Amino acid sequence: MLKKTFKFLSWTILGIITFLVLYVIAMYLISKITVNSDIAQVDEKDGIPIYILSNGVHTDIVVPIVNEVKDWRNQIQFNQTQSKDSLMNFVAFGWGDKGFYLHTPEWSDLKASTALKAIFGVSSSAMHTSFHKGLAENENCKRILISKENYEKLVSYISESFNNPTNPEWIQGYSYGKKDAFYEAKGSYSLFYTCNTWANSALKAANQKASLWTVYDKGIFCHYQ
16 A cells, blocks of 8 residues: 555656646747737837836736826726825736735745645736836836737737726725735636736737747747847
């Protein structure tokens, strides 16, 4: 009996290790495949500026707060942030696991139960929004000019990611700072669909350069070197 148990555990451990190795290889190789590589350039006077913004792990999609296509102030309200500062020009959207977002402000706060729920896609999700006056381009912040038509598609993608697309449900009492807020969102985070997968899919929806599939931020940014 002991021998059978040991054999079962050995095969289980080997299976897990094999899966993780294949996962990492696939994650790296597939993320290098570019989609929408032939997207036409947009003139400065005709284009709408958006940004991809990373904190080194997580990617946000940053868009103008208001323009002729969309006025986000109707859904993402300044008075739902601590500062209530309305002198902002851009709003960033970042989708992710609700439990991780709300209860893990620092890596030291991460609980095993939160991580396991996120990995296996059994928890709910949230949208983190933050306001910005302006952004400076660097290796973790890339500016993109997109057409009005493609921006409309991006707006639709972001809006449909909220649990209530027309009137996002504010999660009161949670923020990372004075100019951000959380809202209920659709979908579940998993080992195959992360915050960066969501951001990458946003770029795909807007017909911009993106990875075929990625779960990490470098899989997006490698297409914007």
